[in-house]
Amino acid sequence: RTDLLKSDPEIANLLAKESHRLNDGLELIASENVASPAVLAALSSVLSNKYAEGYPGRRYYGGCEFNDQVEQIAIDRIKKLYGAEHANVQPHSGAQANQAVFLAFLKPGETFLGMSLPHGGHLTHGSPVNISGLYYKAESYGVDANGFIDYEELAKKARECKPKLIIAGASAYPRVIDFAKFRQVADEVGALLMVDMAHIAGLVAGGQHQSPVPFADFVTTTTHKTLRGPRGGVILCKEKYAKAIDKAIFPGLQGGPLMHVIGAKAVAFGEALNPSFKLYAEQIVVNARVLAETLLSNGIHLVSGGTDNHLILIDLKESPLSGKDAEERLAKIDITVNKNSVPNDPRKPMVTSGIRIGTPAVTTRGLVAEDMKILGEAIAFALKNDDSLLEKAKEKVSSLCKKYPLYNGALLNKGY
Numbered sequence: 001r002t003d004l005l006k007s008d009p010e011i012a013n014l015l016a017k018e019s020h021r022l023n024d025g026l027e028l029i030a031s032e033n034v035a036s037p038a039v040l041a042a043l044s045s046v047l048s049n050k051y052a053e054g055y056p057g058r059r060y061y062g063g064c065e066f067n068d069q070v071e072q073i074a075i076d077r078i079k080k081l082y083g084a085e086h087a088n089v090q091p092h093s094g095a096q097a098n099q100a101v102f103l104a105f106l107k108p109g110e111t112f113l114g115m116s117l118p119h120g121g122h123l124t125h126g127s128p129v130n131i132s133g134l135y136y137k138a139e140s141y142g143v144d145a146n147g148f149i150d151y152e153e154l155a156k157k158a159r160e161c162k163p164k165l166i167i168a169g170a171s172a173y174p175r176v177i178d179f180a181k182f183r184q185v186a187d188e189v190g191a192l193l194m195v196d197m198a199h200i201a202g203l204v205a206g207g208q209h210q211s212p213v214p215f216a217d218f219v220t221t222t223t224h225k226t227l228r229g230p231r232g233g234v235i236l237c238k239e240k241y242a243k244a245i246d247k248a249i250f251p252g253l254q255g256g257p258l259m260h261v262i263g264a265k266a267v268a269f270g271e272a273l274n275p276s277f278k279l280y281a282e283q284i285v286v287n288a289r290v291l292a293e294t295l296l297s298n299g300i301h302l303v304s305g306g307t308d309n310h311l312i313l314i315d316l317k318e319s320p321l322s323g324k325d326a327e328e329r330l331a332k333i334d335i336t337v338n339k340n341s342v343p344n345d346p347r348k349p350m351v352t353s354g355i356r357i358g359t360p361a362v363t364t365r366g367l368v369a370e371d372m373k374i375l376g377e378a379i380a381f382a383l384k385n386d387d388s389l390l391e392k393a394k395e396k397v398s399s400l401c402k403k404y405p406l407y408n409g410a411l412l413n414k415g416y
């Protein structure tokens, strides 16, 4: 930091401002987290200098002996964490992990079935503006009137469109996903099953959500959400698919792996293997549940009426405030969230009638159930469309920020 301040004060000052922003507000974006100092140390290490195209022991460049060991440790740790037969830790992102499965197993124009984006799915699961929807024939399933995945519709759609691949997994779904049911449907129609566990990877690692690994042919994930690693992706698969997956990542989609990110992934997987990570995952879920209960008791509607995981979707369909308005009002009290479409949203995607909230980052910071009640009240105040309440709400947020300074809360003190 001191060196950077001397050599590039412009960037150093922006980093300092970002640290203050994170410290002085509460991060409730469900897909974000706060990586440990050890993860950040690996990220900003000499590993960033190395070209290491290929895989451990089979590289196209010399001088890879230590990078080989780093990547092998990352592979071994994540295989142990999830009980997977094979792991590729090179995907630069979650999107690239997903794309690699498509590249390996689908020809352009072939049909797959994923969760619809407005019902909680991800862009890479068949949106018409993403390569998944542009190059392949995307069909979709969604949630029922109560906001739960409609497994009957899923089976019906699968029988109709006979997909080569079915995708389970979501970006804005607050309930558990029944992977056994997905497997059953996939088997019935002879489809491959991919589970994108990006959002819940940390919950799976910490035993708070059923693991998709025994059910899926491929499991893709990001490493920076509930898993609390560096930004990046991973693919887990059965041994029989290992060669095809590895070939799809390199040389299919990517060149040199980001070795500093792989080093940081190894550190994060080591942290997730520590028994204390289970306590962290448990606390994420408890915090989300208490926050949901507080919001409900303040008259706020939630998609599906609650949460089973780390994520809450506030439903503003009946509110005069749109998702965009709510995002802006929460920013005024130093809470960062994102607006999000809700099922059957009457408002446009850049406006929306929803707010997506997640507890992974505040849980890392140290907040516990009693704090969630204060946080829930602050959110409820901000969503009342009464500016006189904003100051009070901001004070509540500020008191929580002061109680749990960033990088000084649970991460360092409680051991998770």
Ligand code: PLP
Residues within 6 Å of the ligand: 031, 092, 093, 094, 095, 096, 122, 124, 169, 170, 171, 196, 197, 198, 199, 222, 232, 233
């Ligand atoms: N899959 C799911 C379910 C996600 O929620 C996300 C990101 O939010 C991704 C994939 C894409 O990850 P990335 O942003 O690393 O490409």
